[in-house]
Amino acid sequence: MVKRNALVNANENDLQLALANASQLELFCKNACEMAVAANRYLAVSNAELMVITNRVVQKMTSKSVRDTHASRFEDLKSALKASGLRMTQQRIAVIKALSSSNDHPDANELHRRTREINADVSLATVYRTMTELEKNDVIHRLSFQGEPARFEAADAPHHDHIIDIETGDVIEFHSEKIERLQAEIARELGYNVVHHRLELYCSRREASDE
Numbered sequence: 001m002v003k004r005n006a007l008v009n010a011n012e013n014d015l016q017l018a019l020a021n022a023s024q025l026e027l028f029c030k031n032a033c034e035m036a037v038a039a040n041r042y043l044a045v046s047n048a049e050l051m052v053i054t055n056r057v058v059q060k061m062t063s064k065s066v067r068d069t070h071a072s073r074f075e076d077l078k079s080a081l082k083a084s085g086l087r088m089t090q091q092r093i094a095v096i097k098a099l100s101s102s103n104d105h106p107d108a109n110e111l112h113r114r115t116r117e118i119n120a121d122v123s124l125a126t127v128y129r130t131m132t133e134l135e136k137n138d139v140i141h142r143l144s145f146q147g148e149p150a151r152f153e154a155a156d157a158p159h160h161d162h163i164i165d166i167e168t169g170d171v172i173e174f175h176s177e178k179i180e181r182l183q184a185e186i187a188r189e190l191g192y193n194v195v196h197h198r199l200e201l202y203c204s205r206r207e208a209s210d211e
Contacts, residue, residue, distance in 0.1 A: 073154050074100035080137035081130070094119035095130045105143055105151040105171045145171070145200065161199035 077096040081088060098114040099106075106114065108127050115122045131152055134140045143151045145164050151171065161179070163172040179199065187194045 070101045080139040084133040091122045107149040107151045163201045
């Protein structure tokens, strides 16, 4: 248990230590605001100062988490390419670097553009060949949205569904426990168990008059 009197003169290092050692904070704090409320039990600082400190720490923790995720994803993609028997050329390494650092759903042309920022010698054909092999090894998903070219995303992301903005083509990820429960309930009523599912909502943005 973190002692309040040990954290009277709290700074960023103190809060980082509290976050590392106080299981209550690690378990219950999901965002900066919740973290500030929980940390306030232990830190004798003003709410404004606490929020500044907490936001800095959260940003550091989030950045490290994202970097770790990208690095782990890169290794998974590299292992899959090796397993497929393809040579690990500098061009293919550039492709999986671009893909592993993507947090959206690029199509082949967009991925090619990002890859060429890493290695200008990569051809579109190399991108397609690499994506095909990665898909065979189940480390990426090919997403085919109505009226759109195929897009790709890493298979390591938690389960989610998609909203497709029919006006801009933007793809927004979301997860709804209500939908998950309803689908399981419907399947159960019909005598089935859900093995997997894919939900796509094709939407237009609401206008103020729609409220």
